[in-house]
Amino acid sequence: MQKKYISFPLLAALIAIVLLYTIGNILHIELLRISITGGSDSEGTIFETSISFIPIIVGFIVGFITDYIIKRNSKKNLV
Secondary structure, eight states, rough: OHHHHHHHHHHHHHHHHHHEEEEEEEEGGGOOOEEEEEEEETTEEEEEEESSSHHHHHHHHHHHHHHHHHHHHHHHHOO
């Protein structure tokens, strides 16, 4: 039971993060995007990466909410 309990909030958080990054990349929303650009100049190849932390924060929130709901439902089943 303990392994199953841990996996649901983690899975919900990861799904939320991937979903938000996918939406950001498809719709070109800068607040929900991972951007990797590359180029070259006289000194060599340059790569620039920018990542938004909003999907990660939302994923943590979704994970905590899922954890709270699971704990609340398990307490109702015990009573």
